[in-house]
Amino acid sequence: MSKSVFTHRVGSRYDDLPESKYHFPQTYLRQVERSVGDLIIYYEPRRDNGRQSYVATARVVGVEIDPQQPGHFYALISEYLEFPQIVPYRIGDQFFEGKLRGANGTTNLGTAQRAVRDVPEHEFEAILTAAFSAATSEPSQTELANRAGISLNEPAETFDRPIVQTLISRPFRDIAFKAAIRRAYKDTCAFTGLKLINGGGRPEIDAAHIRPVGEGHNGPDSVRNGLALCKTAHWLFDRGLVTLDDDLKIVQAKGLVGQEVSRLLHADGIARVPEASHFRPHSQFLQYHRDHIFKG
Structure with missing residues (x-):
């Protein structure tokens, strides 16, 4: 080797x-x-x-x-x-x-x-x-x-x-992935536009994997396989209640997302992602989320 x-x-x-x-x-x-x-x-x-x-x-x-x-x-x-x-x-x-x-x-x-x-x-x-x-x-x-x-x-x-x-080490990889996602998305939630900074000056934004990294999914720790999401949006995404199409439109599982939650999302229904191609969600990972995670 x-x-x-x-x-x-x-x-x-x-x-x-x-x-x-x-x-x-x-x-x-x-x-x-x-x-x-x-x-x-x-x-x-x-x-x-x-x-x-x-x-x-x-x-x-x-x-x-x-x-x-x-x-x-x-x-x-x-x-x-x-x-x-x-x-x-x-x-x-x-x-x-x-x-x-x-x-x-x-x-x-x-x-x-x-x-x-x-x-x-x-x-x-x-x-x-x-x-x-x-x-x-x-x-x-x-x-x-x-x-x-x-x-x-x-x-x-x-x-x-x-x-x-x-x-x-999974903890080490999680920390590195979160840092890369936060930097690419400028600490801002892709689905809501929220940018929350706590009292210590640290962003309250999660790094979500589009194709999960767990066994059975084996997604990579790549920014193209990630989204910066607030905790509510992260919960919805991981549970398949929302997903993205290839045009970055936020798709909600019919009848499973309440109006009070829907109102948190961007009014035009479009996720905000980085302009650079090496950071934008890759279509293969988005397709995997729609096929295997989304409950639509």
């Missing part, structure tokens, strides 16, 4: 759903096969208005041949977890991946353009540490570098993988 960075760009021409499958050509087959059973990090390049940052982590659990397109394969993905704080590939003249630094200090474009690339353990850990430390704050780039706790380009003398070991 080996740690890897998988590049996935917005508007990819590949048959991708990075939360569950990663489509790639045979060029990268051996490299992907080495990553089976291990964690990877997703990198989003600048092309097509991408964020030029590391954006998520996941585990590769297998590789399958694409029966429709010769010479192509799918990496099967589980344990997808969105970064609550995306991590730029470089901070000043420091690169999180040492191989991306060219001889003159600029980006090594030949390496950067590889869709799948190996990454040493200490660099992998540095990216995760920057992504998950103090997830609910907005750190400066200097703070991101400091959080890594080790040199970005030199191996650490000791390496105990504290963040990697924590990633499988």
Whole structure:
């Protein structure tokens, strides 16, 4: 097994759903096969208005041949977890991946353009540490570098993988997912427009999974599989009393939602979601909620 960075760009021409499958050509087959059973990090390049940052982590659990397109394969993905704080590939003249630094200090474009690339353990850990430390704050780039706790380009003398070991913890994943959702939705309920801040300055907004994460559903911890909802809306959504169609219209289960509750929802019946495509609810997750959760 080996740690890897998988590049996935917005508007990819590949048959991708990075939360569950990663489509790639045979060029990268051996490299992907080495990553089976291990964690990877997703990198989003600048092309097509991408964020030029590391954006998520996941585990590769297998590789399958694409029966429709010769010479192509799918990496099967589980344990997808969105970064609550995306991590730029470089901070000043420091690169999180040492191989991306060219001889003159600029980006090594030949390496950067590889869709799948190996990454040493200490660099992998540095990216995760920057992504998950103090997830609910907005750190400066200097703070991101400091959080890594080790040199970005030199191996650490000791390496105990504290963040990697924590990633499988459900409480940790819930905290990270909530932070990512709240940031994407600016602490505002998608169904009601409510933005409630408690006396301690913390938002009272839940992070709801569209396709649940529990056994039998196995939804990912992806912002595209989430909604920011107030507690009442969250309760309605989880119990299948309301859902969303692909045009983001809020659909209520007939005869199961009282008028006093209906009045809490946006008057036009349309959910408010982020404009960015990498944050908007994905149609596959919405379809799953309608088919398996909604009582309509």
